[in-house]
Amino acid sequence: MTFDSSPSDAVGVPLTTSTSYDDPKPVFQKTLKTSIGCTGIGLHTGVRVAMKLHPAPPNTGIVFRRVDLVGGGATIKASWAQVVDSRMCTVLADENGISVATVEHLMSALYGLEVDNVVVELNGPEVPAMDGSAAPFIFLMECAGIVEQDVRRRALRILKQHSYVNGDKMVALGPWHDGLRVDFHIDFRAPAIGRQSCSFVVGTDTFKEELSRARTFGLLSDVTALREAGLARGGSLSNAIVVDGNRILNEDGLRHDDEFVRHKALDAVGDLYLTGFPIIGHFIGRCSSHADTARLMHQVYADPTCWEMVEMWHRPASDTASWLNKAGIAARAAAPERRSAVVG
Numbered sequence: 001m002t003f004d005s006s007p008s009d010a011v012g013v014p015l016t017t018s019t020s021y022d023d024p025k026p027v028f029q030k031t032l033k034t035s036i037g038c039t040g041i042g043l044h045t046g047v048r049v050a051m052k053l054h055p056a057p058p059n060t061g062i063v064f065r066r067v068d069l070v071g072g073g074a075t076i077k078a079s080w081a082q083v084v085d086s087r088m089c090t091v092l093a094d095e096n097g098i099s100v101a102t103v104e105h106l107m108s109a110l111y112g113l114e115v116d117n118v119v120v121e122l123n124g125p126e127v128p129a130m131d132g133s134a135a136p137f138i139f140l141m142e143c144a145g146i147v148e149q150d151v152r153r154r155a156l157r158i159l160k161q162h163s164y165v166n167g168d169k170m171v172a173l174g175p176w177h178d179g180l181r182v183d184f185h186i187d188f189r190a191p192a193i194g195r196q197s198c199s200f201v202v203g204t205d206t207f208k209e210e211l212s213r214a215r216t217f218g219l220l221s222d223v224t225a226l227r228e229a230g231l232a233r234g235g236s237l238s239n240a241i242v243v244d245g246n247r248i249l250n251e252d253g254l255r256h257d258d259e260f261v262r263h264k265a266l267d268a269v270g271d272l273y274l275t276g277f278p279i280i281g282h283f284i285g286r287c288s289s290h291a292d293t294a295r296l297m298h299q300v301y302a303d304p305t306c307w308e309m310v311e312m313w314h315r316p317a318s319d320t321a322s323w324l325n326k327a328g329i330a331a332r333a334a335a336p337e338r339r340s341a342v343v344g
């Protein structure tokens with residue numbers, strides 16, 4: 001699979017700056033105000049890793065930098081083109097095979113806070129798991145502060161639906177009025193999880209309140225097999241929900257009744273940010289994994305009629321209608337020929 005038609009190649013797509021609003025406010029790219037760091041254990045490698053997030057110039061995107069390697073380290077762009085493994089988590093690698101694992105929770109937090117440009121420095125092979133959710137990364141970045149830059153923010157708007165079916169798993173990405181809508185459905189045999197569904201339109205407030213605290217999870221019965229496969233070595237009750245049949249083994253229980261499916265939505269947001277841009281589209285995941293999302297995105301990229309780059313605009317302050325009405329307005333302002341989009 002090639003990435004000839006990947007969004008990052010679409011930088012030259014002509015974008016008009018016209019809008020139907022009286023006083024349009026363009027959306028600008030964002031980075032961190034200052035560097036900030038944390039230390040933690042990698043969920044799968046079990047290795048203790050120090051991570052530093054640094055501000056980066058406009059159009060840098062999210063870039064991982066391994067600083068523990070002899071010879072100046074390695075730099076790995078957060079992009080679908082760099083995904084080398086997505087069995088249990090999303091692993092990126094450069095052309096020499098230098099890798100960074102479990103990027104999805106950090107990527108999800110970056111998407112939620114609408115941060116475009118950051119250099120993520122790691123002295124080990126995996127992003128620290130922290131508590132298994134995106135909340136510690138949100139806290140970290142809000143402590144650092146987030147600043148606007150002087151270059152316009154663009155989004156990847158999905159123009160037609162693609163889906164990928166893998167047995168009883170399914171993923172789809174199709175058009176949506178404005179912003180990213182994520183629907184997820186899971187169906188686990190373990191009664192403590194069972195069937196759960198959720199649907200969110202991802203904005204900063206929604207992400208922080210409804211998705212960011214949902215932790216990763218695993219079945220006790222899978223732990224031995226995962227560890228034999230070299231995975232989940234750092235997994236514990238302090239960074240994952242562990243389920244045994246109808247029991248939750250974590251003393252404090254769940255953060256949401258449907259924390260499991262919320263975490264799957266959180267994962268999907270993080271994986272989708274490997275496009276390098278916010279997405280205006282509707283993602284649907286049914287019992288799907290990181291690998292299924294990766295396959296879907298390969299399909300989407302391979303079809304250049306499926307997406308386009310658009311400039312982003314803030315909604316005018318006078319627009320006090322409900323979100324759905326705002327979405328309707330946004331849909332008109334973001335009609336394909338206009339090549340502009342509106343965000344809250």
Ligand SMILES: [Zn+2]
Binds near residue numbers: 105267
């Ligand atoms: Zn996850």
